[in-house]
Amino acid sequence: MLTDLYTPSVQHSLDLAGIFVFAISGALLAVRKNFDVFGIAVLAEATALGGGVVRDLIIGAVPPAAFTDLGYFLMPLVAAGLIFFLHPQVERINGAVLVFDAAGLGLFCVAGTTKAYEYGLGLTSSAVLGVVTAAGGGVLRDVLANEVPSLLRWDRDLYAVPAIVGATMVALLIRFDELNGATSALAAATAFVIRSLAMRYGWRAPRAWHRRSSSAEEV
């Protein structure tokens, strides 16, 4: 029984932590785009909850958790308020924010894969939805801010790979009946470490072969 994986309160705390750090990244982009206080709050909410809401709509878990758990809704507002007052300080510790974001990435790809499987999806689809949960909020953030999604750009450090690795590990653990609290934590930690290394060493994914520079479009 997968729901025995973690005690509910531990799972809930991890979810709130992931939501908080994603909300910080949304609020920071809103400040950089010169949005007002409501724009900051909306972008914080969308970044933190967007991936999970899309996953829940797809697996048929309606209303999505974001609309049944008041903490999920309030946490991004706390992050938005913090950034509203303290954004210069937070931007100065940008490294710290990215570390937290990497932690959110790890937590969400594991939680998303597990929840999709609990709702009856196959292993591959569950892993895909784990990646959607982890990366979807950031894509929604960038679309709302009218920017090309970071996830798609070649000049950004790897983001999809750690989520794919983490979600695939969870799917394989389920397949071999080895998913438990410890192995879940290992999958989340693996995604976190790969993302951290990618940022540390500037790992990037290749672009299409034979990409002619003449046709390069600056994005």
Place this chain on the structure above:
Amino acid sequence: MLTDLYTPSVQHSLDLAGIFVFAISGALLAVRKNFDVFGIAVLAEATALGGGVVRDLIIGAVPPAAFTDLGYFLMPLVAAGLIFFLHPQVERINGAVLVFDAAGLGLFCVAGTTKAYEYGLGLTSSAVLGVVTAAGGGVLRDVLANEVPSLLRWDRDLYAVPAIVGATMVALLIRFDELNGATSALAAATAFVIRSLAMRYGWRAPRAWHRRSSSAEEV
């Protein structure tokens, strides 16, 4: 019993009126963006129905009302046809359009909050979905037109605040068991008046504190 609030025909007429004015705002943006007649129709439909469709997907009311009531689908086409032929005249009475849009904002935040509560969501989530219903169509309109959503920009008059006030009033009225036709109308009128005053006096929401102009990005 909340469904006794209004006679169905009154509620339906108010919905159609709100849909019409939102569709006008979508069609006008499409003309300004130089879209063709189908682009005008698509943007009118998306602006008018987008917020309600998202709300219905989240609360599990599928298929959404926009796909079960033919009037909801046809009304934006009427608005698109009107703008196709008469856009110079309509733009000249832009003030009138904005007044109608403010009325749509008031009607939709009340109707959205009420419907979400009827589907079993909590008071806070219902109010959030009231705001989503009122503001979501405009966000979808701007995303499809590849513009930064008005809702998020600091250089636009308050739009979120009137929706939040109206939706919160409805939630409080439900909480204290005082929601009826008269108090619903009062909530819608309050949102309408706040939005109208915001446009009249150019009320804007603050940006993040200590916003350094050097880092300002023109959006």
Place this chain on the structure above:
Amino acid sequence: MLTDLYTPSVQHSLDLAGIFVFAISGALLAVRKNFDVFGIAVLAEATALGGGVVRDLIIGAVPPAAFTDLGYFLMPLVAAGLIFFLHPQVERINGAVLVFDAAGLGLFCVAGTTKAYEYGLGLTSSAVLGVVTAAGGGVLRDVLANEVPSLLRWDRDLYAVPAIVGATMVALLIRFDELNGATSALAAATAFVIRSLAMRYGWRAPRAWHRRSSSAEEV
């Protein structure tokens, strides 16, 4: 009984063909936007599956077919891999790609209308969802790539019209109880031919009347 229309394997093969050509168009745009290999894969998946996923969420067919049929998920990855290695060759045969895309348009507007009707929607809503199925993926592709959707632009050849004609034909065939394999194929072929003629002769839809060039905004 509509599900007797085609043998399942024929329908499935047609779906996979449509998914493949739409994925090619997404992957090509990703290469043109200079995205990395994951951006190419994400845009291929979104273009190929986006319209169908939105349709399935709206009609309540969750989880959407894209998440229950592994072939639907793998096909865009094949297209992405092909474009990753062979994009110069594929771009050189751009005409061929557009012909396949027109075929996908025809197949998807027919399949989308039929599926929506099977899930109990009215004829008009079913036709609308047929158009959403055929055109939605392309809109999602353009939004994710931060471009104005082709569907809305006046300077692109007709795309909505063939989808509307095909979907309307299916709705009328259902209405008069004449939908079968042959008439479905005729509807798909009609959409395909109209789209092909529109590309061949540069057919475009009109913009709003009295469009003053002074207010034209380059998009």
